[in-house]
Amino acid sequence: MNTFALVFGAEFARKIRSRPFLVGTVAGMISIALLVLAPAFFARALRTSSSSIVLAGPPALRARAADLLRGGYDVVAQRDALPMPFTAAQLDGDHKAAAAIVLGAERRRLRIDVYARDLSQVGEGLERTLEPLQLELATGADLAGVARLTNPDLHTHAVDSRFADADAAELAHGIAFALIFVLYLSIIITSQSVMASVAEEKTSRIAEVLVATISPVRLLAGKVTAAGALGLAQITLWGVTGLALAPLGLGGMLDNTRAASPHVPLTLVALPTVGIFLAFFVLGFVQFATLYAAAASLISRTEDLGSVATPVILPVVGAFFLAQYASVAPNAPVSVIASFVPFVSPFVMFTRSTISNVPPLQLALALTINVAAAYACFNLAGKVYRVGLLMYGKLPSLAQVVAAVRS
C-alpha cells in the first residue's frame, strides 16, 4: 500500500471516529429532518387554523364560489344563512374554522361579508379569488367564459435555451443552486476538518516525524482527500436523509397548495449536469482545501486558527454570492469574466453551464484554467506546508513565508 493510501486511510479512520464528526453528522441529520418536515407541519397547522372557512349564501352562488375557493381554502361547512349575531363560539362549532363568509348578490354585484377572529388572515386574497364570480354576475357569462375573457392565451417559445419549457428551466435553476450549495458546504465543512487536522499534527509535533518519513506533498494529498471524502460522505448522508423524508414534507406542502408536481423528469435535466459538477467540484475543492492546509501549517497554537482561517474562507463566500448573481444573469460580463477566475470559476461556470447555453469553448477554457489553478495551488500549498510544519513561534508574516518557501 502506498503512503498516500495509508495517510488517507488513517486520516479517514481517525476523523470518522472523532466526536466532532459524529456530533456534527447527527446534528446535521436532525437539522435536515426539521428543515424538510417543518414546512409541511406548519402548512398543515396553517391550513387548519387560517384557511378553513364556513361558506354561507344562496346555494347556486355558494357552489360556484366553492369551486373558486378550492385551491387556497378549506370549506368545512356550508349554510344558507348564518345565525346572527355571529360569535366565535359558532366558528368553534364548525371545526374551529378561521372565518365565515356570507355571499350575496345585489344589482349584479357580489357582496362578501367576512366574520373572522383575525381579519388580517382573510381579505384581499379572498376578494381576488372570487373576482371571476363578480365578473360572471356583471357580464352574465359563465365562469369558463370569464376565464377566457380574463386570461390571455399565453404561448412560450425558448430561444437560445437548453430547456424546452419553463418547468425544466426552473428545475435547472433549483439543481444549480442545490449543487452549488453542496460545493459551498463541502468546502466550508472540509476546511474546518483539514485545518484542525493539520493544526493537530503541527501543534502536537507529529509533523516533524511525518515529513522525515514521507513527502509532504503526499501527506497533504492524503489529508485533503480524506477530508474531502468525509465531507462528501457527511453531505451524502444528509442528502439521503432529506430525500427519504421529502415525500412526507412535500406531501404536506402539496396537500396545502394542491399544486401539481413538476412534469419534467429529473434525470433528463440532471444527468448532463452531474459530470460537469463533479469536474468543478474536484477542481474547486482542491484549490481551496490545499490552501486551507497550507494556512493551518503556519500556526503554532490552535488558538491562532481563526486568524488564518478568515482570509481563506472569505473567497468561498464571495464565490457563492457570485454564483447567485450568475444564476440571475448568466451572460452578464461579470458572470462571464468570473467564469475564468480561479477559485470563483467552479461556482460561477457550473451555475452558468447548468442554466444557460455556455459555448463549449468557454467551458473547456474554464476547465483548463481550473486544472492549472488546482495544480498550482497544490504545488504552492505543498511548499508552504513543508516549511510551515517546521516553523514554530509567532505567526509568520506573508513576507517570511515567501522567504522560507524560496529558501
Add this chain to the structure above:
Amino acid sequence: MLTVEQVSRSFGSVVAVRDVSFSLPTGQTLGLLGPNGAGKTTTMRIVLGIYAPDRGTVRWAGAPIGAATRKRLGYLPEERGLYGRMRVHEQIVYFARLHGVGPADAAASARRWIAQLGIEEYANRPCSELSKGNQQKVQLACAAAHGPELLILDEPFSGLDPVNAQMVLGAIEGLRRTGTTLVLSSHQMWQIENSCDRFCIIADGAVRAAGTLAELRAGVPERVVRVAPNTAPTRAVLDRVGQFDAIIAGELHYRLPADSDFAVLLRDLVAVAPITHFEPIPPSLSAMYLRAIGSAEMEASIP
C-alpha cells in the same frame, strides 16, 4: 556508512550549521553533543532530508538521502507528539507502515516493542490516556518499529524519570546489539559516554571536536592527577611539573601536560613522601565537552 561532508545551512541571515563534517561507520553509535542552539537538530534534519543543505552532501551507504533512503531511516525528534485518539498498537503499526513495512510484520514489530518497553497493558488505549513517560516510550517504538538501518534520536532521555530513562537506554543498547547505526544527542553526558562509539561536538553551527573517546582525549593537552596525602614535599614535587587545580576530599588535584611521564612522577613522589593514592585521570566526556564549548565561546568573545 553515514557521511556528512562540509554541510552548511542558513535560515535568512542566521547560519545554523557551517561546514559540518563527520562520518559514522555502519553499526556504530554517534553522540552529537552541543549546547542549545548549536545546530544539532538542524544537522539531524539535514541528515534525514527534512532540510536540504545549502552546501555539502549527506550520504547513507554511499547514496544521497532520497525518498527510498528515508524509508530506511528512523527519527525521534526532540519535540515529540502522538495522535491522541489513535491507540498505542495502531499508532506504532501506522508509523511502521509509513516506512514500507507490510501489515503483518508491522503488527508483529509493534507487539515486540510494546513488550520490550513494558507497556502491554496500554496497547489498546488511546495515546492521550498515557502518562508522559509512557508516551515517550510509544514514540521511541514508532521511530524504531520498522527496523531502521539508521536511527536518529534527538534528546531521547529528556523528560524521563531515571527508571524510564534506564529503560530507554536499555532499548538503545538493544538496537546497538542488533547492528542499528545510531545518532543520538543528549545533554546527559554520563548516560551516553559508554553508549557511543564516536562523538561530534558542535557549537555555533560548527564542529569543535569529533572522533572516538580516545581520539578526543588525545586532543586534550592536559591531564589531571590525583595524589594523596597532601603534604609539603608532595606539593613541592607536583609544583615542579604541573599546575595546582584543587584539593578535593584531602587529595591534591594537579594539571599536567598530557605527554608527562607519570611513572617518573610517581617515582619522584614516592622518594619524598609515603604516597597513599596516585591516579592520573583521563578527561571525561563532560570535561572535553566543556572545554570544546568554552574555547568556542572564548573565540566568539574576541572582537
